[in-house]
Amino acid sequence: MATYAPTEHTQVKRLAKRGVYDHEQVHAILDEGLVCHIGFTADGQTYVIPTSYARSGDQIYIHGSAASRMLRTLEQGVDMCLTVTLVDGFVLARSVFHHSMNYRSVVVLGKARLVTDPGEKLAAMRCFTNRMVAARWEEARQPTEQELKSTNVLALRLEEVSAKVRTGPPLDDEDDYALPVWAGVVPIKLQLGEPVADGRVLEGVPVFEKSRLARR
């Protein structure tokens, strides 16, 4: 089993039994998430900004306007943290103290690299698009030179990585099992609604198939 080596920064200390380092689980969490939260410090202030992302092999790509403060800061190679969290359920215990959430999260530390190779940049952008909708890159209009120029793509290598997972029922203190209180889990999932066309879709274009978003 391939694993990420815990470092001084990524060693899960509190509730160490929840710590996960193997590649397969880390990748599965990253591939299921829709947004990541990126932390960085600029002029002494720490910011946490949500953004979409895509994983390809051991690289996580983010993108945005070349003018964005976040991208301009990260391009300089400052320390950053990228976190993805999936919320799986409410955990209702018999005592207030043992209430919890089921969740899976991944924390990646490192420094971003501006993707300058045109082939890698295009491949990353295709990855963003087709991650959202299967084969969307092949049917939508692809980027112009100008659009490519105004978009920056950054890569963060999966190297200093940890995951934390809580699953399963509540764990109550033994005495509390005698209490007449309902306890268990209420699962939480993402649900896709019916696609809403924008009113200018040409006649004859097939209705969008939700199954193309089927990875979730």
Add this chain to the structure above:
Amino acid sequence: MATYAPTEHTQVKRLAKRGVYDHEQVHAILDEGLVCHIGFTADGQTYVIPTSYARSGDQIYIHGSAASRMLRTLEQGVDMCLTVTLVDGFVLARSVFHHSMNYRSVVVLGKARLVTDPGEKLAAMRCFTNRMVAARWEEARQPTEQELKSTNVLALRLEEVSAKVRTGPPLDDEDDYALPVWAGVVPIKLQLGEPVADGRVLEGVPVFEKSRLARR
């Protein structure tokens, strides 16, 4: 309309039309979210950690083990950032470039305060619990002295705050509307599954009513 004054740090610069500062919208986003992501810097490394939270008036409360690194760091009054993001939909445009997500996010900057007043601490813990499930505090076993001692509660005041919201259909370049490509929005929502009892619920205890989680 009460608003948060944009500061040098919270003024939304890119896509300023997405910037939102009024209290009602900011509170609505905070009250709908399940987890926040907290950014802070410790020993020169920026971390982003997910955790649950509750809002009461102009305070956001977080809690955790008194031994947690995050809480111990934040208690020292370092600069922090607390971000809540709700993902509302995939936005599929006719061009790859205009693909997007609908979302609502709030960014709060400030320094945390350790809640030392026993009344405020208890009220905050009740707020966490009843935010998850209506009147749960009143039916579950309440914290012992020891449990209270091992839990720290921190407060962050809503003062330096901004929100960013994207809603509505894709916005394509005018020429692209002639393309035979489906475009529109696929909504995303959280869905609660059926409650799963933990196997040790006493006979006669009523099945858990999902409507008690009805705020979402």
